[in-house]
Structure formats: C-alpha cells, structure tokens
Amino acid sequence: MPKQGLPTAELIDLAQQLRVDSIRATDTAGSGHATSSMSAAELAAVLLANHLRYDFDRPDHPGNDHLILSKGHASPLLYSLYRAAGAVTDEELLTFRTRGSRLEGHPTPRLPWVDVATGSLGQGLPVGVGIAMSGKRLERIPYRVWVISGDSEMAEGSVWEAIEHAAAEGLDNLTLVVDVNRLGQRGPTRHGHDLDAYARRLQAFGWHTVEIDGxxxxxxxxxxxxxxxxxxxxxxxxxxxxxxxxxxxVADQEGKHGKPLEDATEAIAELGGVRAVHVDVHKPSAARTLHAVPSGHLTLPRFEKGGEQVATRDAFGRALAALGAARGDVVALDGEVGDSTRTEYFGKEHPDRYFEYYIAEQLLVAAGVGMQVRGHVPYVSTFAAFLTRAHDFLRMAAVSRADLNVIGSHAGVAIGEDGPSQMGLEDLAMMRAVHGSTVLCPSDANQTAKLVAAMADLRGIRYLRTGRGATDVLYGPDEEFPIGGSKVLRRSDADRLTLVAAGTTVPEALAAADLVAADGIDVRVVDLYSVKPVDAPTLWTAAEETGCLVTVEDHHPEGGIGDAVAEAFADGRPTPRMVRLSVSSMPGSASPEEQLYGAGIDARSVAAAVRLMVEKGVVR
Known part of the structure; x- marks a missing residue:
C-alpha cells in the first residue's frame, strides 16, 4: 500500500491544474482533445499523487507500475501528469502536436514513460493483460498495471477478450479505470452514465467492480x-x-469532442488560473531486474537433406522449443491452435513460459506486445488467415516500436481440403505493409529452424510464414540463411528466365525447371525466403542475365512475392519482363495437389507457362 498521499484540497487543486494544462496545450496547438482530458482529471490526479509507484528518473526500474492511457486521444491529460511529476517542463508541454515534439497527438514510446502507443481504441487493456501476466506468472514482481479507458471503447470486442482472460487468470495486479463521461465522438455512448450496465457485464466475467463519482x-x-x-x-x-x-x-455538451476550447483564457480563469503543483511520485519497491541472458547452448534440430519430408510448421515447433531451452527470455503465445501451429512443442518443454490465449487473436497479439514491454521475446502463433483479425494490433505494435515475433501457419492453398476460410492468402501483403517489418517465408525445415533462431535478435515486427504439408528438405543443416538474402538453387549461363519462389512453391519451381530442362529450356530458380527485406542484388543479376522474372507464389497476386520483386526495380533501373503466377481465383475444397494445380502454381502449370513464353517468343 502506498504511503499517505496528498490531502483532499491539494488533490482537487491538482485536478484543476491538469484541466488547465490540457486546455493550454490544445489551445497552443490549435487542435487536440481537451474535453476528453478534462473528464478524467480527478482520476489521474489521485492516481499520480497517491497510488502510482514510479521512478521517472528510472523508467526501466523493474518495480515500476505501468500506466496505460488507453483513451490515447486524451494525451494532453497524460502530458499534464508528466509536467506535474516534473518529467516534462512547462515549455515542452506547450510543444504539444508540433513537428519534432515528443508530445504527439496520441502517446507513443518516444517518451520513455510510455510503454506502448495508444489511440486506436480498445488496445490498452489487452496490452495491460500481457504486462500483468508477466508480473504475475513470470517475474513475480508486485507492480500494478493501471489502464485508463474511455467508455466509448468499451464497445470494442478486444476489450471483452481481455476482460474474460484477465478474470480467468485472476489478474489482481490489473486495475481498469473507466472514465464514463457519457459522450463519444459523435454523441452519447451506448450506455450513457449507466454505471450499472458496465458493472453487470464486468461482474458476469468475474471482475470486482467499484462504482464512484469520478x-x-x-x-x-x-x-x-x-x-x-x-x-x-x-x-x-x-x-x-x-x-x-x-x-x-463545454461541460457535457455534444459537438465539443476533439477540439480546443473556443476561449481558452476565459476557461482557464473559470478553473482558477494556471498552477504549478508538483507531485513527488511514490517510488517503487526494490525489485530484481529481469536478465534476458542465454541459459544454455542453442542446439537447433537438424534435418537430413534428401531424406525425410518435413513440414515447415513442424520445424518451427521443434526450433522454438530448442530456442526456449537456450534462452530464458523466450516466451510462446498461441491462439488455441498449438497442436496445428506446433507451438505445443514449446509448451510441453517450457510450460511456465507458454501462454494460451484461446480464440482471441487481438488479445493474443496485444499480450505479446505487453510481454515484450517487460523484456521478454514473444513468439505469437496462429493460422496466417486469422492474423487478419489482429492487423490493427500489429500496426499499432509497430507504432509502439515493439519487438515481436509472429508466426502464421497453414498458409496458402497448399493446406488443401479445409478451404479458403482457413487459407492465409493475404498475409504477406498485410505483414509487408507493417512499418519496419521483417517477412520470412521458408521453404524447408533447416531453413525454417535457422530463421526461427535469427528472428529472436531482430528488431520490430518479424513474421514467419509456415506450411501445413510435409515437403522435401532442400538444404543441409549447416546452411546459413541471412535475413535479406535468398538462395539460387539452379543456375546456368544459358538460363532463359528466372523462377522466383518462396515457401511451398520452391519445390514446385524446382520440379518445373526439371520438366522444361527435358525440352532443352534452361531456367534459373531463386528461393526468395526473405520477402522483406528482399535480396535486390540477386534479383538485379537474374534480370540482367535472363531478362525475365517469373514469380510463383501461394498467395493472392496483390502485395506478395510478385510485388516484392517488382519493387526491387523501383529505383529507376531497367525493369525486366515480369510474369506473376499466383492464386488469382477463389479456391474451394480440394487436395493440396489439386489446389496448387487449380491455382496454376504447381510444377506442371509453371512448366507449361515457361514453355508458352518460349513458344511465343516472350523470352529469348
């Protein structure tokens, strides 16, 4: 329990200061959410002065509480808190929303006291669950996670995913503060000021609730x-x-959302003028530091080239389990498909670092973001198709400068009979569009294992695409696969074009090359396992020497391998003739072989496309 804080009169004065500073910041900027900040002033003032345990001089202190302003549009309130704590000067407060300022329109970790970016509503509580899970299950440090939410965002499904999970896990180190101010952006919220409507729902999920005059x-x-x-x-x-x-x-008035006050001078006078209340925030208790150090030698699984067939999802699971044995900072999170993604291999060997988030993909990704806040290295897994539900969380993870490993299994039509609802056919486009992301699409087991290990030391959002079916082992266990590289699997001086493939289409491209070789047609084959960053020099060389690039991908034509290859020539250099073979129609249920044939990306179809280009003189 924190020591005694400010008395009532001083808390009231502090709340008024937070209102005034929110008005001043938005007035100077000429934009911003003043009224949304003003409603939560007492909630923030009491938290800062009496309950938050935080060392602003040591934002990395392991015992610090975590404050997440989920209603990120109320950032003026957060920045006003920082001013009251002495972390931000009055001069900096008035740089709000200006170019180069750390005080952005919505909070980001450009400020060292901000764990994650907020502003896309419904994200703060799910991330808070991840942080609270870390404190409760991994670190066993008694910090508290405080999430300040708006009432409008209580309509978000991701919030209720988090509410159910937090109750099921007994996260008593997590406190959700809901600012029920009745008004959203365009008018009243669904439940208005009916606190009991929120309480009934939260209690039904197993939460303790307290209803108050805020x-x-x-x-x-x-x-x-x-x-x-x-x-x-x-x-x-x-x-x-x-x-x-x-x-x-402006009090309780519609049409005032997201705007500075029309007469800031009069409003500040009505609130009693500018103040300079300073709060000595309670320091956290001493706590051990989380040491993210190797706990053993990494021994990756080894698969024999030309021997057994192995699915890349199997190689991923075995490699992740091995990585977990070597590194105590690695954690695995799965969306109730661990038997399919093969994350269960990690769970069986490291059950204390394996977390089940059930069919709640938004929470799954958000919890991973929360855990990386605490220094863990999360591997988040589900079917590639279902990651589309979590795209906003992936986008915001990039805004948060988060380091997160994401694995999408069962990619492409090659999964077979399950049909299109289960096929990840948009995932490469989605993940390539995430700022600063790394996108990997391995074609065999050894390549997968090496890339799983390499991902742990990368920055930003890292995506690995894995397949369902077993495929040939193309590489030896000692082969290296640098990020941003590729492998030229077949080459001659007589090559008439280059087949560029990744993942499940690499074996098809190799088989197609054998088929056309029987007709006297030589083609080059490139395994583009690193889709982003792409190996532009290898592609430039192939274009110069063969004149034509044919991309073969188990993905829709938009945003995948074809676009990654085309973008390598966007710097003004001569662009080669390009042909894209991809999944351009809507698949149904069929065997994997039938699916690849129906999409025109199996060996026979690729070979037929090559022969047609030769016959029509498309290639030399």
Missing amino acids: HDVDAVDRAYREAASTTGRPTAVLAKTVKGKGVDA
Missing part, C-alpha cells in the same frame, strides 16, 4: 485502495464523469 477525489482514492486490496481477481473502477468538466461552455 470527480470526488476521496471516492476515487478509496476505490483505488479497494482495487489494491482485492485479491484473486481484477478490479474495474467505473467512474461517472462529465466531459469538459469545470468549464460551463
């Missing part, structure tokens, strides 16, 4: 103390507030 600082203080003393389940503080509180011109 502008009564003593009631807020008692609610936070009740949350801290509640064991075995998380607590939600449901606070009835007034949007734009304290200024008659």
Whole structure:
C-alpha cells in the first residue's frame, strides 16, 4: 500500500491544474482533445499523487507500475501528469502536436514513460493483460498495471477478450479505470452514465467492480485502495464523469469532442488560473531486474537433406522449443491452435513460459506486445488467415516500436481440403505493409529452424510464414540463411528466365525447371525466403542475365512475392519482363495437389507457362 498521499484540497487543486494544462496545450496547438482530458482529471490526479509507484528518473526500474492511457486521444491529460511529476517542463508541454515534439497527438514510446502507443481504441487493456501476466506468472514482481479507458471503447470486442482472460487468470495486479463521461465522438455512448450496465457485464466475467463519482477525489482514492486490496481477481473502477468538466461552455455538451476550447483564457480563469503543483511520485519497491541472458547452448534440430519430408510448421515447433531451452527470455503465445501451429512443442518443454490465449487473436497479439514491454521475446502463433483479425494490433505494435515475433501457419492453398476460410492468402501483403517489418517465408525445415533462431535478435515486427504439408528438405543443416538474402538453387549461363519462389512453391519451381530442362529450356530458380527485406542484388543479376522474372507464389497476386520483386526495380533501373503466377481465383475444397494445380502454381502449370513464353517468343 502506498504511503499517505496528498490531502483532499491539494488533490482537487491538482485536478484543476491538469484541466488547465490540457486546455493550454490544445489551445497552443490549435487542435487536440481537451474535453476528453478534462473528464478524467480527478482520476489521474489521485492516481499520480497517491497510488502510482514510479521512478521517472528510472523508467526501466523493474518495480515500476505501468500506466496505460488507453483513451490515447486524451494525451494532453497524460502530458499534464508528466509536467506535474516534473518529467516534462512547462515549455515542452506547450510543444504539444508540433513537428519534432515528443508530445504527439496520441502517446507513443518516444517518451520513455510510455510503454506502448495508444489511440486506436480498445488496445490498452489487452496490452495491460500481457504486462500483468508477466508480473504475475513470470517475474513475480508486485507492480500494478493501471489502464485508463474511455467508455466509448468499451464497445470494442478486444476489450471483452481481455476482460474474460484477465478474470480467468485472476489478474489482481490489473486495475481498469473507466472514465464514463457519457459522450463519444459523435454523441452519447451506448450506455450513457449507466454505471450499472458496465458493472453487470464486468461482474458476469468475474471482475470486482467499484462504482464512484469520478470527480470526488476521496471516492476515487478509496476505490483505488479497494482495487489494491482485492485479491484473486481484477478490479474495474467505473467512474461517472462529465466531459469538459469545470468549464460551463463545454461541460457535457455534444459537438465539443476533439477540439480546443473556443476561449481558452476565459476557461482557464473559470478553473482558477494556471498552477504549478508538483507531485513527488511514490517510488517503487526494490525489485530484481529481469536478465534476458542465454541459459544454455542453442542446439537447433537438424534435418537430413534428401531424406525425410518435413513440414515447415513442424520445424518451427521443434526450433522454438530448442530456442526456449537456450534462452530464458523466450516466451510462446498461441491462439488455441498449438497442436496445428506446433507451438505445443514449446509448451510441453517450457510450460511456465507458454501462454494460451484461446480464440482471441487481438488479445493474443496485444499480450505479446505487453510481454515484450517487460523484456521478454514473444513468439505469437496462429493460422496466417486469422492474423487478419489482429492487423490493427500489429500496426499499432509497430507504432509502439515493439519487438515481436509472429508466426502464421497453414498458409496458402497448399493446406488443401479445409478451404479458403482457413487459407492465409493475404498475409504477406498485410505483414509487408507493417512499418519496419521483417517477412520470412521458408521453404524447408533447416531453413525454417535457422530463421526461427535469427528472428529472436531482430528488431520490430518479424513474421514467419509456415506450411501445413510435409515437403522435401532442400538444404543441409549447416546452411546459413541471412535475413535479406535468398538462395539460387539452379543456375546456368544459358538460363532463359528466372523462377522466383518462396515457401511451398520452391519445390514446385524446382520440379518445373526439371520438366522444361527435358525440352532443352534452361531456367534459373531463386528461393526468395526473405520477402522483406528482399535480396535486390540477386534479383538485379537474374534480370540482367535472363531478362525475365517469373514469380510463383501461394498467395493472392496483390502485395506478395510478385510485388516484392517488382519493387526491387523501383529505383529507376531497367525493369525486366515480369510474369506473376499466383492464386488469382477463389479456391474451394480440394487436395493440396489439386489446389496448387487449380491455382496454376504447381510444377506442371509453371512448366507449361515457361514453355508458352518460349513458344511465343516472350523470352529469348
């Protein structure tokens, strides 16, 4: 329990200062969410002064609490808190939303006290679950996770994914503070000021709830103390507030969302003027530092070239388990498909670092983001097709500068009879579009194992695409696969074109090359296992020497291998003739072989396309 904080009068004064500073920041910027900040002023003031345990001089202190402003549009309130704590100067506060300022329109980790970017609503609580899980299950450090949410975002499905999981896991180190100010962007929220409507739902999931007047600082203080003393389940503080509180011109008024106040000078005077209240924030208790150090020698699984057939998903599972034995910072998260993604291999060997998030892909990714905040190296796995549900969380993970490994299995039509609902055919495009991402598409078991290990030391969002069916082992276990590289599997001075493939289409391209070789047609074969960054020099050489590049991919034509190859020639150099073979129609249920043939990306179809280009004089 924190030591005694500020008395009632000083808390009221601090809340007014937070309102005034939010108005000043948005007025100077000429934009921003002043009224949304004003409604939560008491909630933030009491938290900062009496309950938050945080060393602003040591944002990496392992015992620090975590404060996530899920309603990120209320960033002026957060920055005003930082000013009150002495972390941000008054001068910097007034740089809000200006070019080069750390105080962006919505918070990002450009500020060392911000764990994750927020502003896409419904993300703060799911990320908070990941951080709370780390504290409870991995680190066993008694920090508390505070999530300040708006009432509008309580309509997001991701919030309820997090609510159910937090209760099931008994995360009593997690407190959700809901600023129920009744008004959303365009008008009233679904439940308005009906706190009981929120309480009934949260209680049904197993949460402890406290309903309060969010502008009564003593009631807020008692609610936070009740949350801290509640064991075995998380607590939600449901606070009835007034949007734009304290200024008659905007209080509880529609049409004022996302705008600075029209007369800031008058509003500040109404609130009692500019203040300079300083808060000595309670320091955290001493805690051990999480040491992310190797705990053993990495011995990756080895697969014999030309021997057994192995699915890349199997190689991934075995490699991840081996990586977990070598590195204690590696954790695995799965969306109730671990028997298919093969993440279960890790779970069986390292059950204390394996986390099941069930069929809740948004929470799955968000929890991984939360765990990497605490220094862990998460591998997040589900079917490639289902990652589309979590795309916004992946996008925001990049904004958060998060380091996250994502694995999408069962990619492409090659999975066979399950049909298109289970086929990841958009995943390469989706993941290539994520800022700063690395996108990998291995074609065999040894390549997969090496890439799984390499991913652990990369930065940003790293994506690995794995297949369902067993395929030939093309490479020896000692082969190296640098990120940004490729492998030229077949080459001659007489090559008339180059087949560029990745993943399941590499064996098809090799077989096609054998088929056309019987007709006296030599072709080059490139395994483009690194889709982003792409191996442009190898592609440039192939274009110069063969004149034509034919991409073969088990993916829709938009955004995948074909586009990655085309973009390698976007710098103005001569562009070769390009032909794209991809999944251009909607597949149905069929065997893997029939699927590849139907899409025109099996060996026979690729060979037929090559022969046709030769016959028509498309290639020399």
